[in-house]
Amino acid sequence: MTTIQPTAPEKLWTPANIVTLIRICLVSVFVLAIVSPWPEWMGLPDITTEAKRLIAAGIFILISCTDWIDGYLARSRGEVTDFGKFMDPLADKILVAAALIALVELSVLPGWPVLIILAREFIVSGIRMVAASKGEVIAASWYGKAKTVFQMIAIVLFLAKDSLVFKTAAGAFTNPLFVLSWLVMVVALVLTIMSMLDYLVKARHLLKGTPKAKPAPSAEERPTEIAALQKSIDAQAALVVAAASRRGLTVATAESLTGGLIAAMLTSVPGASAAVRGGIVSYVNDVKEKVLGVSGDVLGTQGAVDELVALQMARGALRDMGSDVAVSVTGIAGPAGAEPGKPVGTVWIGCATVRGTHATRYQFEGGREAVRLQTVLAALQVMGEALEG
16 A cells, blocks of 8 residues: 555645736736737827837736746745646646737738647647546647747747838848748747647557546456456566567666566566666655655645656656656555545556656556556556557
């Protein structure tokens, strides 16, 4: 049974979440600054249209900077919440979408780049919803982070560009700011498309269906059920070692409730030494934190059976073992240890590769031994999919 610290109620109005909501509210200020005739309303005839666009660009930059502030507050204070994980990326999308639509409305930017960017956001949001419904998180790649930065830089440049007046088309295309604006926008669009394709590739396994728990075996079926599980585990372990050896890759494990069973099954396969780097049994929270680098704040607030813990365990094993693929497992094998929202049989399985990290929640049924063996089998299957991916 995994040792779990009591889970404190998740706070909603954390400083980070408040900053995120302020960012969303400030979007309306930016829109008013760029599209409304506020200099006329305020009796400021000296503020020209070009000056108004530069002021709007400054407001946009200020709002964009709050994205770094709320992220820093959430991490430094150990207050990463589900609300924040949902609202923070949404706030960025609202800001970028509002700015792009405003630029189109002002005839500063044509509509086709906006369609590409918004289409990507709809597609990726749909993928995330499907993943969330299956208890999985698809980690964002550097493409996604870079595209957001380039989009915001492009928006600022287009706002500044519009403060310049060109008498001819030749004059526009020979102006460095005009050329730079479109170069940055093209890079942003390329990264937008690449990040969408990256999500589609990472999500292809979701089409295979949601992991389903097996019904608890009866007293008469239990020995047969356990034997069948063990046979499947042996076969899957052999497949993993064969796949890793064939592709010249290595694997590692970080285990909690299974106590080293996954590594034991892998190393029972002849020739495993060519593929298996090793495993870390992090049965208690201290080992998770000090050896694997799991955040103590996350362990203290979310408990050991959590998505972030599984993700950080997998990344820690990948890093410390120097492997190509690492899986992690953390859960409640029973018979005790259940918590609200985390019944016995709740297991998070994480997987880390150089391409990214994801975690899936499983709900297994049966006794302690059955839960542990089902976890081993599922983890080996996840490892096999990562090796073939």
